[in-house]
Amino acid sequence: MNNFIFQNPTRLIFGKGMIAELNKAIPADKKIMITFGGGSVKKNGVYQQIQKALQGREYIEFWGIEPNPAIETLRKAIALGKEHSIDFLLAVGGGSVLDGTKLISAGLKYDGDAWDLVKKGAYHDTVPMGSVLTLPATGSEMNSGAVISCHETQEKYPFYSNYPVFSILDPETTFTLPPHQVACGLADTFVHVMEQYLTTPGQSRLMDRWAEGILKTLIEIAPKIRENQHDYNLMADFMLSATMGLNGFIAMGVTQDWCTHMIGHELTALHGLTHGATLAIVFNGTLRTLRQQKKEKILQYGERVWGITGENEETRLDKTIEKTASFFQSLGLSTRLSEENIPDTTILEIERRFNERHAAFGEAENVNGAMARKILENCK
Numbered sequence: 001m002n003n004f005i006f007q008n009p010t011r012l013i014f015g016k017g018m019i020a021e022l023n024k025a026i027p028a029d030k031k032i033m034i035t036f037g038g039g040s041v042k043k044n045g046v047y048q049q050i051q052k053a054l055q056g057r058e059y060i061e062f063w064g065i066e067p068n069p070a071i072e073t074l075r076k077a078i079a080l081g082k083e084h085s086i087d088f089l090l091a092v093g094g095g096s097v098l099d100g101t102k103l104i105s106a107g108l109k110y111d112g113d114a115w116d117l118v119k120k121g122a123y124h125d126t127v128p129m130g131s132v133l134t135l136p137a138t139g140s141e142m143n144s145g146a147v148i149s150c151h152e153t154q155e156k157y158p159f160y161s162n163y164p165v166f167s168i169l170d171p172e173t174t175f176t177l178p179p180h181q182v183a184c185g186l187a188d189t190f191v192h193v194m195e196q197y198l199t200t201p202g203q204s205r206l207m208d209r210w211a212e213g214i215l216k217t218l219i220e221i222a223p224k225i226r227e228n229q230h231d232y233n234l235m236a237d238f239m240l241s242a243t244m245g246l247n248g249f250i251a252m253g254v255t256q257d258w259c260t261h262m263i264g265h266e267l268t269a270l271h272g273l274t275h276g277a278t279l280a281i282v283f284n285g286t287l288r289t290l291r292q293q294k295k296e297k298i299l300q301y302g303e304r305v306w307g308i309t310g311e312n313e314e315t316r317l318d319k320t321i322e323k324t325a326s327f328f329q330s331l332g333l334s335t336r337l338s339e340e341n342i343p344d345t346t347i348l349e350i351e352r353r354f355n356e357r358h359a360a361f362g363e364a365e366n367v368n369g370a371m372a373r374k375i376l377e378n379c380k
């Protein structure tokens with residue numbers, strides 16, 4: 001196990017009706033700006049619950065943070081926040097609203113253009129923020145990461161700031177999610193775990209078992225959720241799995257990969273494909289391409305998560321890789337670039353971008369432009 005320092009300061013406020021805790025969670029003297037997406041919260045009653053919880057409090061609202069939050073929109077929110085001397089942000093929505101609000105929280109403390117911060121990769125002088133999450137997927141509710149897009153240049157980059165001081169997760173808010181978003185959220189959570197688990201073998205028995213526990217939970221609940229998205233206990237397990245999948249709890253002392261994500265971000269930047277949908281395609285290519293490097297961990301995952309034993313190692317590897325793709329297919333997601341009409345020119349452009357940035361992703365730092373190209377060719 002590698003050395004590590006672990007601290008996760010986000011207070012998790014979880015369960016039915018817990019939006020009512022908002023008033024207590026935000027200090028009384030704060031000037032609040034609430035940030036929203038495109039309006040789903042007005043249709044499912046989340047907005048009304050927030051209004052009720054914050055009755056008598058003064059706040060302004062910023063609407064329109066889009067999926068894959070764009071700097072072009074976030075600049076407007078930062079200007080509005082500065083104009084009103086905002087010193088507390090409340091993000092209400094999916095990962096995109098939360099991520100966008102993390103950049104706003106940094107931008108409010110920065111004099112220059114907020115895209116500079118994204119290019120820097122991190123900025124920790126921020127206005128505090130809390131969140132009400134309505135889409136289980138990203139883990140943004142309990143981590144310090146964000147992913148910000150620029151429409152003008154078709155770029156999308158990770159950015160790190162501070163953790164939300166609190167996040168409210170009421171599984172009932174997820175009942176109105178479009179099925180495709182549920183599928184993408186399940187795939188995203190699955191691949192988050194994989195990025196931290198399917199790496200160097202023998203680093204931590206405990207991290208391995210926790211990661212496998214989340215994977216097995218997802219495999220158990222996914223078909224049931226697709227049948228009935230209004231089952232509170234199923235959605236509660238989904239929501240908590242997504243949070244635990246990317247809040248640092250399964251990352252202690254182990255190496256991480258993230259090449260599937262970095263390639264997936266390019267597919268979103270270039271084609272607008274939903275984040276989870278990119279992963280359901282690219283991850284299969286990662287497994288096929290890095291099969292030998294990741295062999296020991298793939299075999300362990302196959303045996304412990306899918307019960308694939310016996311036979312020879314090559315057959316077990318084949319079966320495990322196939323099982324993974326069929327899990328994504330069972331969610332109704334594409335697992336090949338061709339199904340999404342992604343052309344070969346995109347593969348070449350991603351190779352070019354990775355080379356230009358001297359990319360070296362993955363636990364072995366060997367996913368450069370050429371390797372990304374191989375991975376994508378293995379998803380054709």
Ligand code: NZQ
Binds near residue numbers: 037038097176178
């Ligand atoms: O905008 P509204 O109207 O709210 O609608 C949203 C949006 O259209 C809708 N939605 C959310 N909750 C709903 C709902 N519709 C009905 N009922 C509800 N309860 O769903 C659509 C998608 O929302 P979005 O926030 O974009 O989805 P998600 O949570 O998957 O976030 C994706 C973004 O997060 C980034 C991704 O790259 C992408 O930009 N990620 C952030 C990470 C992090 N911060 O750590 C890690 C992830 O790997 C990921 O990269």
Ligand code: ZN
Binds near residue numbers: 138188192261275
């Ligand atoms: Zn993700």
